[in-house]
Amino acid sequence: xxxxxxxxxxxxxxxxxxxxxxxxxxxxxxxxxxxxxxxxxxxxxxxxxxxxxxxxxxxxxxxxxxxxxxxxxxxxxxxxxxxxxxxxxxxxxxxxxxxxxxxxxxxxxxxxxxxxxxxxxxxxxxxxxxxxxxxxxxxxxxxxxxxxxxxxxxxxxxxxxxxxxxxxxxxxxxxxxxxxxxxxxxxxxxxxxxxxxxxxxxxxxxxxxxxxxxxxxxxxxxxxxxxxxxxxxxxxxxxxxxxxxxxxxxxxxxxxxxxxxxxxxxxxxxxxxxxxxxxxxxxxxxxxxxxxxxxxxxxxxxxxxxxxxxxxxxxxxxxxxxxxxxxxxxxxxxxxxxxxxxxxxx
Amino acid sequence: xxxxxxxxxxxxxxxxxxxxxxxxxxxxxxxxxxxxxxxxxxxxxxxxxxxxxxxxxxxxxxxxxxxxxxxxxxxxxxxxxxxxxxxxxxxxxxxxxxxxxxxxxxxxxxxxxxxxxxxxxxxxxxxxxxxxxxxxxxxxxxxxxxxxxxxxxxxxxxxxxxxxxxxxxxxxxxxxxxxxxxxxxxxxxxxxxxxxxxxxxxxxxxxxxxxxxxxxxxxxxxxxxxxxxxxxxxxxxxxxxxxxxxxxxxxxxxxxxxxxxxxxxxxxxxxxxxxxxxxxxxxxxxxxxxxxxxxxxxxxxxxxxxxxxxxxxxxxxxxxxxxxxxxxxxxxxxxxxxxxxxxxxx
DNA sequence: TTGTAGGCGTTATCAA
DNA sequence: TTGATAACGCCTACAA
Numbered sequence: 109x110x111x112x113x114x115x116x117x118x119x120x121x122x123x124x125x126x127x128x129x130x131x132x133x134x135x136x137x138x139x140x141x142x143x144x145x146x147x148x149x150x151x152x153x154x155x156x157x158x159x160x161x162x163x164x165x166x167x168x169x170x171x172x173x174x175x176x177x178x179x180x181x182x183x184x185x186x187x188x189x190x191x192x193x194x195x196x197x198x199x200x201x202x203x204x205x206x207x208x209x210x211x212x213x214x215x216x217x218x219x220x221x222x223x224x225x226x227x228x229x230x231x232x233x234x235x236x237x238x239x240x241x242x243x244x245x246x247x248x249x250x251x252x253x254x255x256x257x258x259x260x261x262x263x264x265x266x267x268x269x270x271x272x273x274x275x276x277x278x279x280x281x282x283x284x285x286x287x288x289x290x291x292x293x294x295x296x297x298x299x300x301x302x303x304x305x306x307x308x309x310x311x312x313x314x315x316x317x318x319x320x321x322x323x324x325x326x327x328x329x330x331x332x333x334x335x336x337x338x339x340x341x342x343x344x345x346x347x348x349x350x351x352x353x354x355x356x357x358x359x360x361x362x363x364x365x366x367x368x369x370x371x372x373x374x375x376x377x378x379x380x381x382x383x384x385x386x387x388x389x390x391x392x393x394x395x396x397x398x399x400x401x402x403x404x405x406x407x408x409x410x411x412x413x414x415x416x417x418x419x420x421x422x423x424x425x426x427x428x429x430x431x432x433x434x435x436x437x438x439x440x441x442x443x444x445x446x447x448x449x450x451x452x453x454x
Numbered sequence: 455x456x457x458x459x460x461x462x463x464x465x466x467x468x469x470x471x472x473x474x475x476x477x478x479x480x481x482x483x484x485x486x487x488x489x490x491x492x493x494x495x496x497x498x499x500x501x502x503x504x505x506x507x508x509x510x511x512x513x514x515x516x517x518x519x520x521x522x523x524x525x526x527x528x529x530x531x532x533x534x535x536x537x538x539x540x541x542x543x544x545x546x547x548x549x550x551x552x553x554x555x556x557x558x559x560x561x562x563x564x565x566x567x568x569x570x571x572x573x574x575x576x577x578x579x580x581x582x583x584x585x586x587x588x589x590x591x592x593x594x595x596x597x598x599x600x601x602x603x604x605x606x607x608x609x610x611x612x613x614x615x616x617x618x619x620x621x622x623x624x625x626x627x628x629x630x631x632x633x634x635x636x637x638x639x640x641x642x643x644x645x646x647x648x649x650x651x652x653x654x655x656x657x658x659x660x661x662x663x664x665x666x667x668x669x670x671x672x673x674x675x676x677x678x679x680x681x682x683x684x685x686x687x688x689x690x691x692x693x694x695x696x697x698x699x700x701x702x703x704x705x706x707x708x709x710x711x712x713x714x715x716x717x718x719x720x721x722x723x724x725x726x727x728x729x730x731x732x733x734x735x736x737x738x739x740x741x742x743x744x745x746x747x748x749x750x751x752x753x754x755x756x757x758x759x760x761x762x763x764x765x766x767x768x769x770x771x772x773x774x775x776x777x778x779x780x781x782x783x784x785x786x787x788x789x790x791x792x793x794x795x796x797x798x799x800x
Numbered sequence: 801t802t803g804t805a806g807g808c809g810t811t812a813t814c815a816a
Numbered sequence: 817t818t819g820a821t822a823a824c825g826c827c828t829a830c831a832a
Contacts, residue, residue, distance in 0.1 A: 109600045112570070114825060125803045130827060140801060155595075159571040161510045162825035165808050170507065172550070172572075180536050186527045193526075193553050197564075202572065204518070204550050207539050218543075224458070225507040225809085226518075226548065249501075254455045372748045379750065398529075398743075402718045404725065404750045460809060471819045476811060486817055508809035511824050571825085804831070809824105816819075 113154045122150060164225075172202035173425055174227035176218050178210045178235050178262070183397040184414045185233070188260065191418020192231055199426050201228075212237040216246045228429050229256040231421045234264055240303050256435075258425045260417050262305055270428070271440040272421045276306050276394075279410040279445035280313025281320075283392040284364050286408070286447060288321050290454045292362030292390055296353060297330045298346070298370040307332075310366045310394055328357060333370065343373055350377045361389060368395035372403050375452070391452040405451035417443050459500040468496060510571075518548035519771055520573035522564050524556045524581050524608070530742040530760045531579070534606065537764020538577060545772050547574075558583040562592045574775050575602040577767045580610055586649050602781075604771045606763050608651055616774070617786040618767045622652050622740075625756040625791035626659025627666075629738040630710050632754070632793060634667050636800045638708030638736055641669075642699060643676045644692070644716040653678075656712045656740055674703060679716065689719055696723045707735060714741035718749050721798070737798040751797035763789050 115133075119126045124143065132139045132147035133156070139147075164170040175192055177185045189205065196203050204227060206218030215235045222230075230250065238244070239262065247267055251257055260272040287295055297314045300307030311330070318325050331353060333346045354360060354377060365371035371393030375385060383389045385405055393400065393407055396414045400407035420441055427433040461479075465472045470489065478485045478493035479502070485493075510516045521538055523531045535551065542549050550573060552564030561581045568576075576596065584590070585608065593613055597603055606618040633641055643660050646653030657676070664671050677699060679692045700706060700723060711717035717739030721731060729735050731751055739746065739753055742760045746753035766787055773779040 109598055112599060115827095116825070126826085127804080127828075128802055131802090134827095138801065143801085157566075157570045158827095159825050160567075161507060161516065161571040162808090163827085164507045165511050165810095165824090166826055168808070180526070180539075181529065181532045183527065186532050189551070190526050190553065193551065197552075202550050202552075202568070204548050205535070205539065206543075206548075207536065220503075221506075222548070224503045225505040252455055253458060369744075369748070376748075376750075398715075398745055399748055402715070402722075402745055403748065404722075461811095462809075472809090473811080473820075474818055477818090480811090484817065489817085504811095505809050508824090509811085511808090511826095512810050512812095514824070802832085805829095807828100808826090811823090812821100813823105814819100814821085816817100 112159070113151075113156050114159065115156075118147065118150060118154070118156065122147060169429075170226060170228050171200055172204055172227050173422070173429075174204045174206060174219075174222040174230045174232075176206045176208060176215060176230060176232040178208050178233060180205070180207055183399075184261075184395075184412060187396055187414030188233075188418035188421070191415035191420075192422040193418075194415075195419045195422035196426070199422075199430075201422075201426060208235040208238075210236045212241055212243065219246050219250060223250050223253065223255060227255075229258070229425045231258045231260065231418075231425055233260055234262040236262075236304060239264070239305065256425060256428045258421045260421050268438055270421075270424045270438050272417050272424070273440065273442055274306070274412050274417070275442050275444055276309035277313040277316065279394065279412070280310035280364070280366075281317045282313075282445070282447055283394070283408075283410050284314050284317035285320075286453060287362040287364060287390055287392055288317065288323070290390060293323065294326070294329065294357065294359045295362035295364055296350075296357075296360050296374070298350070298363065298365040298374060299330065299332055300366060301332050301334065307366050314364055328353070329360065343369065346370065347373050347377060350374055351380075354378075354381060354383075363389065363391045365391070365393040368393045368397045368399045368403075368407060368409065371395070371407055371409075371452075372399055375403065375405075375407075386452055386454045390454060392447075400448075400450065408450045408453040409448050410445045411448050412445055413443055458505070459497075459502050460505070461502075464493065464496060464500070464502065468493060515775075516572060516574050517546055518550055518573050519768070519775075520550045520552060520565075520568040520576045520578075522552045522554060522561060522576060522578040524554050524579060526551070526553055529744060530607075530758060533742055533760030534579075534764035534767070537761035537766075538768045539764075540761075541765045541768035542772070545768075545776075547768075547772060554581040554584075556582045558587055558589065565592050565596060569596050569599065569601060573601075575604070575771045577604045577606065577764075577771055579606055580608040582608075582650060585610070585651065602771060602774045604767045606767050614784055616767075616770045616784050618763050618770070619786065619788055620652070620758050620763070621788050621790055622655035623659040623662065625740065625758070626656035626710070626712075627663045628659075628791070628793055629740070629754075629756050630660050630663035631666075632799060633708040633710060633736055633738055634663065634669070636736060639669065640672070640675065640703065640705045641708035641710055642696075642703075642706050642720070644696070644709065644711040644720060645676065645678055646712060647678050647680065653712050660710055674699070675706065689715065692716065693719050693723060696720055697726075700724075700727060700729075709735065709737045711737070711739040714739045714743045714745045714749075714753060714755065717741070717753055717755075717798075718745055721749065721751075721753075732798055732800045736800060738793075746794075746796065754796045754799040755794050756791045757794050758791055759789055
């Protein structure tokens with residue numbers, strides 16, 4: 109077991125000074141060709157690589173970015189990470205991940221432990237609990253310390269930083285329009301509680317689409333799932349609610365769900381009740397998932413382009429870190445969604 | 455924008471030496487109660503936190519572990535990461551992730567950039583390409599440098615290190631047994647090429663189960679998908695192969711798939727052909743996914759317990775790093791699978 | 801052309 | 817009780 113070799117060791121072995129070695133390895137012309145070659149050959153032989161930690165300490169840059177997300181067992185977030193990682197790696201950065209599990213405390217702890225030198229900047233999607241409590245001191249403090257944050261998806265409007273958002277409202281509107289255009293008149297909305305920004309925005313899109321087509325929104329047709337984690341229990345309870353709503357409103361001919369799990373749950377209810385999709389009921393959902401593609405029938409969905417979001421976020425952050433971008437200007441980028449037509453619509 | 459405060463600055467402000475500050479913040483009795491309190495109060499006020507990078511350099515420990523996996527947009531790997539992250543955080547470690555995208559080169563690069571001081575140890579699942587080429591020099595070198603590796607799922611037997619494996623063969627056997635017990639006689643196997651270890655082992659389990667029940671394995675009923683990434687195209691081609699096989703063998707009454715995507719693909723073919731599940735055809739798959747739970751019919755699957763694998767791997771690695779475990783002994787832990795019964799079996 | 805010295809932030813040892 | 821010094825590994829301005 110041989111430890112990694114250091115400049116010091118090379119210097120000792122070759123009987124030169126540390127700085128000579130350092131310069132020689134940078135191919136500096138200060139050093140004679142002879143010694144340069146000798147040192148380079150030796151370094152190569154022993155597979156010398158500069159120690160990242162020492163570099164970080166010296167340069168006050170770690171070349172790593174911290175990614176804080178609510179959960180990772182989730183197709184959308186996994187895609188975003190994948191996009192971040194790709195860009196980060198290509199631009200010489202590493203990626204540390206921290207999971208908040210939607211908990212405020214875990215989010216704070218994660219950020220605090222990384223802030224102390226481990227990372228140069230953050231990319232994050234805010235935990236539901238944080239949004240609910242509206243306590244953003246940890247975010248404000250890191251920004252005040254000169255550590256840039258790029259928020260995506262779950263964004264806090266009050267905080268001044270770069271943001272990548274999905275055009276949730278537009279996407280939802282397009283989805284609902286799609287339903288209306290193929291004949292739906294009574295469209296059930298499956299959404300989240302309002303404090304989840306994206307749920308709220310998608311709800312807004314639903315309302316707007318109806319409005320544009322002079323259809324009045326019926327409160328009876330809006331179900332706000334009381335979920336926090338999409339756990340089995342919560343989905344079961346949603347299922348019962350959907351069932352009840354179908355029973356009370358047997359004229360429902362469309363469903364718009366803010367995520368694919370809700371959509372699949374609706375389809376399950378429909379199947380139980382013998383409602384044919386897409387003949388009697390059409391379904392569209394927001395999503396970025398495998399479920400949509402492989403459910404039966406496959407789901408028409410609003411694609412959020414998770415990978416692209418991740419890539420954009422990483423580029424934005426690294427531009428700032430590498431000082432390609434001005435430190436004091438903040439942009440909000442909107443990633444356009446697109447509708448993927450599958451078999452749950454006519 | 456106030457930069458993080460350092461010991462030096464505190465020392466200057468309070469007109470004491472750096473080492474006094476350092477000791478006082480550790481509540482060392484060497485320092486008088488008075489100065490201790492003064493310094494602690496000041497540090498608290500300015501929210502002092504030791505710089506991780508400096509600590510890493512000093513201690514030659516980074517308190518972070520590198521996780522190298524083939525992909526992250528994959529339920530199983532996401533679960534494993536989730537398990538790793540949980541344990542790591544609880545034990546004071548951070549997690550850096552690197553994605554190989556199943557590519558040998560990316561795996562090598564990822565490991566090499568992290569080896570230079572950024573991490574204390576690795577948890578990894580080997581890329582398919584690496585397994586195919588059987589070139590493990592990067593792994594051997596890191597181990598030789600005293601950096602421990604814990605492998606999971608896709609494991610290299612020839613390399614001496616800790617390993618966490620799923621009892622693939624047993625799990626597959628249990629799955630196939632389940633099919634046989636509920637009456638299946640002609641069971642189609644959907645698997646991968648042999649160089650993917652887990653595919654091979656699961657295939658073995660299939661063979662063993664048949665053998666135990668004195669059913670002869672029919673090569674016609676074994677489809678080895680020529681996939682590397684489960685891309686759409688590859689799945690389409692698998693679909694056609696399954697279709698052909700069904701046409702040639704109309705007595706198939708069971709399917710065992712080594713992953714849920716293959717299983718869902720088989721169910722799709724069955725649906726097209728009007729084959730009823732589970733009445734005419736029963737399906738079981740290996741998996742750790744959302745698909746199984748929400749497909750129609752929901753799939754009976756072999757649960758791999760991804761989170762537990764991640765937790766076990768992290769504990770094993772950290773035990774070694776924190777020297778709770780002997781550095782020179784290597785264990786291979788087997789995580790038992792369990793069968794989750796759903797609607798695709800009788 | 802090569803080497804010395806100081807510093808990045810911290811801790812530990814030893815001296816005052 | 818406090819402080820100076822060296823060290824972790826690297827880089828660089830400056831001196832020789």
